[in-house]
Amino acid sequence: MTVKTSRAAQATIDLCACRHNLAIAKKASPASRCFAIIKANAYGHGMEKIAHALTEADAFGVATVNEALQLRESGINKAILLLEGFTSLDELSLAREFNLECVIHHESQLQLLEQDKGEALKLVVKIDSGMHRLGFAAAEVSPVIQRITKMNHKLKLMTHLANADDKHDDKTIRQLETFYQSIENYTDLEISIANSAGILGWPQTHAEWNRPGILLYGVSPFLHDTAETHQLKPVMTLSSQLISVKKLKQGDTIGYGGTYTCDKDMTVGVVAIGYGDGYPRHAKTGTPVLVNNKVCTLLGRVSMDMICVDLSEQPDAKVNDTVVLWGNGLAVEQIAESAETIAYELLCGVTNRVEFIYRD
Numbered sequence: 001m002t003v004k005t006s007r008a009a010q011a012t013i014d015l016c017a018c019r020h021n022l023a024i025a026k027k028a029s030p031a032s033r034c035f036a037i038i039k040a041n042a043y044g045h046g047m048e049k050i051a052h053a054l055t056e057a058d059a060f061g062v063a064t065v066n067e068a069l070q071l072r073e074s075g076i077n078k079a080i081l082l083l084e085g086f087t088s089l090d091e092l093s094l095a096r097e098f099n100l101e102c103v104i105h106h107e108s109q110l111q112l113l114e115q116d117k118g119e120a121l122k123l124v125v126k127i128d129s130g131m132h133r134l135g136f137a138a139a140e141v142s143p144v145i146q147r148i149t150k151m152n153h154k155l156k157l158m159t160h161l162a163n164a165d166d167k168h169d170d171k172t173i174r175q176l177e178t179f180y181q182s183i184e185n186y187t188d189l190e191i192s193i194a195n196s197a198g199i200l201g202w203p204q205t206h207a208e209w210n211r212p213g214i215l216l217y218g219v220s221p222f223l224h225d226t227a228e229t230h231q232l233k234p235v236m237t238l239s240s241q242l243i244s245v246k247k248l249k250q251g252d253t254i255g256y257g258g259t260y261t262c263d264k265d266m267t268v269g270v271v272a273i274g275y276g277d278g279y280p281r282h283a284k285t286g287t288p289v290l291v292n293n294k295v296c297t298l299l300g301r302v303s304m305d306m307i308c309v310d311l312s313e314q315p316d317a318k319v320n321d322t323v324v325l326w327g328n329g330l331a332v333e334q335i336a337e338s339a340e341t342i343a344y345e346l347l348c349g350v351t352n353r354v355e356f357i358y359r360d
């Protein structure tokens with residue numbers, strides 16, 4: 001006899017919604033092609049599944065060589081961009097063997113290219129226009145391009161925006177000025193600037209190639225609006241079930257540290273989800289949770305495997321009833337705000353104890 005056991009915690013991934021979100025990006029910037037950014041296991045959604053679902057993506061972008069090789073092994077033949085390029089001659093050889101396009105952002109990578117002397121590669125020179133993370137300074141651009149052109153590699157140019165999530169921050173405009181000035185002698189090369197926030201909020205950042213990430217997963221890239229503002233649909237719904245329902249008395253405390261004290265007699269449910277599943281431990285009392293599609297609130301500290309919720313508004317809720325932690329009906333942005341983090345981190349952090357279910 002086989003018995004199927006499964007933990008109630010599930011992440012349901014709506015691949016249709018992901019395709020819809022890519023279409024929103026294409027509609028916002030119709031003349032651009034897209035590197036669909038699927039690094040970090042497609043922001044926690046399952047990289048291979050998302051890559052195969054995004055049939056309309058022109059190309060993909062990942063952070064590491066291993067991610068790119070995993071995509072090739074799973075049968076993805078489209079262009080793949082390594083957002084941080086290579087770090088050794090071995091990685092450079094793999095990039096050539098598996099036809100990976102490489103970001104070049106540092107002198108150490110130029111030196112590897114000069115040692116390598118192999119056949120032409122597709123390279124994207126990254127320029128630091130003000131984020132001050134990766135990239136060549138504006139003044140270095142010409143000498144860098146000259147060195148690369150001598151080696152006959154194929155070139156694009158890119159930069160990355162630091163503050164595009166704030167539509168009122170003129171840093172984005174200043175970054176654009178710095179970028180365009182630094183490349184004014186290379187107008188024949190294709191360029192790439194926009195992340196999700198650039199695509200949806202800054203049309204002047206649209207170029208031959210855009211790089212949508214978070215919007216593909218149905219999350220608004222902006223500080224002060226929601227996914228619905230942009231007709232984005234959530235891709236991941238994290239859900240679980242009630243495993244206990246009980247009555248507590250006024251004055252009873254809940255959970256580790258007893259940080260919540262019942263201010264009246266109340267009905268409390270225990271949900272099988274915790275920080276061991278990727279639910280954020282810093283989510284505060286009052287964080288919304290959907291029980292049977294109705295909004296309830298988190299009480300006390302998040303434990304590794306469980307959270308407690310206030311069922312005063314629905315005393316008929318019972319063990320095995322469905323609980324949604326984020327996704328359909330409950331924006332992950334709201335949970336992120338309550339836990340003082342960003343949706344990106346929550347989506348990336350769902351652990352492999354959670355069962356992933358794909359819908360198409």
Ligand SMILES: *Cc1c(COP(=O)(O)O)cnc(C)c1O
Nearest residue numbers: 037083160195196211212213214
């Ligand atoms: C991750 C990443 C993106 C995607 O950013 P989102 O804010 O998720 O759209 C684009 N470009 C680069 C270089 C990145 O590292």
